Amino acid sequence: MTIPRRVPSFTSSFKCDSLSSVNDPSASDNSGRNGHKEDPAVVNARIEAQLKRDSEAYKKEESRLFKILLLGQAASGKSTTLKNFRMQFTREEWEQERLGWRAVIQLNVVRQVLSILHILESELGGCSAVPNEDDRTRGLVDDAVETWISESKLTGPNPSLVPSITEPRPQFTERHRNFITRLGPRLSEVEHALKSRLTPHMSYYPTMAAPVVSATPFEPGEELDDDMLIRKKVVEYTFRSWRDVLDAAPQPPSSASTTTLTPTNEDRSKSTSPTADGLDMPTQAIASLRKEIKALWTDADVRDVVKRRRLEIPDSIGFDSDAESAFLDEIDRIARIDYEVNDQDIVCARLKTVGIQEYTFNFDSGAPSITGSRKWSWRVYDVGGCRTMRKAWLPYFDNIQLIIFPKLPSPIDPSTVSFYSPVLREWFAPVSVFDEHLEEDPRVNRLEDSIVLWSSICETSLLARAQIVLFLNKCDLLQRKLSRGVRVSKYLSSYGKRPNDLKHVLRYVKEKFKTIHQEKSPMRRPFTAFPTTVTDTSSTALTLKTVRDNIIRQHLSSTNFM
Numbered sequence: 001m002t003i004p005r006r007v008p009s010f011t012s013s014f015k016c017d018s019l020s021s022v023n024d025p026s027a028s029d030n031s032g033r034n035g036h037k038e039d040p041a042v043v044n045a046r047i048e049a050q051l052k053r054d055s056e057a058y059k060k061e062e063s064r065l066f067k068i069l070l071l072g073q074a075a076s077g078k079s080t081t082l083k084n085f086r087m088q089f090t091r092e093e094w095e096q097e098r099l100g101w102r103a104v105i106q107l108n109v110v111r112q113v114l115s116i117l118h119i120l121e122s123e124l125g126g127c128s129a130v131p132n133e134d135d136r137t138r139g140l141v142d143d144a145v146e147t148w149i150s151e152s153k154l155t156g157p158n159p160s161l162v163p164s165i166t167e168p169r170p171q172f173t174e175r176h177r178n179f180i181t182r183l184g185p186r187l188s189e190v191e192h193a194l195k196s197r198l199t200p201h202m203s204y205y206p207t208m209a210a211p212v213v214s215a216t217p218f219e220p221g222e223e224l225d226d227d228m229l230i231r232k233k234v235v236e237y238t239f240r241s242w243r244d245v246l247d248a249a250p251q252p253p254s255s256a257s258t259t260t261l262t263p264t265n266e267d268r269s270k271s272t273s274p275t276a277d278g279l280d281m282p283t284q285a286i287a288s289l290r291k292e293i294k295a296l297w298t299d300a301d302v303r304d305v306v307k308r309r310r311l312e313i314p315d316s317i318g319f320d321s322d323a324e325s326a327f328l329d330e331i332d333r334i335a336r337i338d339y340e341v342n343d344q345d346i347v348c349a350r351l352k353t354v355g356i357q358e359y360t361f362n363f364d365s366g367a368p369s370i371t372g373s374r375k376w377s378w379r380v381y382d383v384g385g386c387r388t389m390r391k392a393w394l395p396y397f398d399n400i401q402l403i404i405f406p407k408l409p410s411p412i413d414p415s416t417v418s419f420y421s422p423v424l425r426e427w428f429a430p431v432s433v434f435d436e437h438l439e440e441d442p443r444v445n446r447l448e449d450s451i452v453l454w455s456s457i458c459e460t461s462l463l464a465r466a467q468i469v470l471f472l473n474k475c476d477l478l479q480r481k482l483s484r485g486v487r488v489s490k491y492l493s494s495y496g497k498r499p500n501d502l503k504h505v506l507r508y509v510k511e512k513f514k515t516i517h518q519e520k521s522p523m524r525r526p527f528t529a530f531p532t533t534v535t536d537t538s539s540t541a542l543t544l545k546t547v548r549d550n551i552i553r554q555h556l557s558s559t560n561f562m
């Protein structure tokens with residue numbers, strides 16, 4: 001197979017100062033310092049000596065560079081794990097970006113409320129007061145608001161929003177209709193304003209639009225038929241680099257540097273943050289609607305219908321299926337003009353990754369590397385996990401040392417986080433997803449997708465030398481699902497009569513992944529798995545420290561320092 005080559009990553013941080021002097025035009029006319037023509041052989045020798053020094057410097061640089069790749073399905077927790085890394089190991093930069101997250105979290109909140117209003121709207125008989133996702137995507141908010149204000153037209157319920165469960169419906173009243181008319185137009189405007197502010201760094205990504213839906217990055221996918229595309233058009237905000245989105249704060253000099261491997265860095269002049277006094281339109285508007293939003297979210301009938309729909313609002317925009325950790329529960333704190341973003345808000349904020357973002361972390365390991373230096377660098381690649389983006393992973397398989405694969409703890413969850421390094425690959429497998437399906441292809445069970453992907457990653461000779469760390473992620477959601485009485489065996493017949501509790505489900509999934517790892521790996525390598533909830537920053541800090549220490553130990557051992 002031909003692997004597309006990418007520009008060597010060292011170019012982003014490696015400074016080739018001496019070679020630049022060789023290439024200095026002032027030195028290229030072969031004139032010596034005293035104006036005499038230099039012997040070409042001397043110039044040649046100088047260039048060669050310089051190239052040798054640069055090559056040695058590059059080798060030194062590489063020898064203390066550990067590349068990590070985060071791999072896994074969409075929404076498995078890859079970017080959330082990267083946030084944990086950054087929070088832990090580049091705290092200064094993390095703090096400087098904090099303000100920039102405010103608009104992203106506000107956008108998450110607004111989209112959650114709009115999603116609820118859509119559900120409510122369909123329950124009320126399909127009045128079209130809330131601009132739909134497509135209209136909002138196309139920037140037709142103004143028209144939609146006009147329509148709303150002038151007159152709601154009844155068009156019948158949106159089929160995609162009709163609940164499949166035939167339970168008695170709550171009695172919706174005028175009060176509920178008022179939620180729609182009072183909140184809908186205003187929040188659509190706010191969404192529009194936030195979107196304008198955050199773009200061009202963010203864009204809508206129609207998850208179902210691309211035809212290639214293969215589970216692995218290695219094979220061509222099958223075509224989705226038009227029906228499928230139309231039926232399940234999911235649109236989310238996406239980003240290519242947090243730096244681009246969070247450029248409100250002054251840029252910090254820091255031990256971590258980020259390089260966007262896909263274009264977009266040039267538009268950084270357009271601020272994404274509120275003004276210094278916090279009185280930007282979205283902040284003001286959301287604060288002024290706080291009571292109304294809270295009334296909507298605490299309304300028993302609304303909660304009931306939202307629960308009944310099993311929150312068709314994707315957890316990827318901040319909801320989980322119990323809505324317990326939703327930003328809406330925190331609306332009193334968030335919908336304020338003096339809202340200050342905390343760490344938990346940032347790890348829960350959802351921005352879908354498109355392309356690949358790269359961060360470099362520098363550590364003092366306390367032990368000398370092969371070069372004698374005590375400094376170690378990790379380069380972490382965070383990829384977009386949607387099936388349609390997996391082909392883009394291939395160039396990064398070259399020379400990876402570690403993969404972190406977040407796998408949802410339940411048999412199939414796409415919300416896994418994966419972390420991949422050239423020496424280490426982290427694989428995220430969300431474990432809570434055994435009863436869920438891929439957003440990008442609703443025919444595919446998320447656990448099955450995760451297993452197929454895991455198999456292919458273990459099997460490929462391209463990654464044979466990489467260690468893989470499995471994160472059985474979203475354990476909190478799995479626990480909640482099991483507590484609600486969801487039975488794993490109903491979705492996974494092979495689970496059999498095992499107890500339906502967290503311990504046994506985790507053990508079962510871990511064994512499944514371990515067996516595949518052992519059977520498929522081209523050569524023997526260790527298998528490491530951690531149950532994780534990467535939104536729990538303190539427990540994740542411990543996991544990451546363990547991973548880091550293991551990496552350093554293994555690296556030292558492989559270089560005979562232990």
Ligand SMILES: Nc1nc2c(ncn2[C@@H]2O[C@H](COP(=O)(O)OP(=O)(O)OP(=O)(O)O)[C@@H](O)[C@H]2O)c(=O)[nH]1
Nearest residue numbers: 074075076077078079080348350353385474533534
């Ligand atoms: N409750 C809970 N939520 C989680 C956990 N891990 C991630 N999330 C949430 O799940 C959503 C998706 O997580 P991301 O880290 O953006 O997922 P990703 O793997 O980067 O997804 P893509 O960028 O689409 O590939 C975010 O809103 C996270 O806050 C977890 O362990 N528990």
Ligand SMILES: [Mg+2]
Nearest residue numbers: 078079352353
């Ligand atoms: Mg991501």
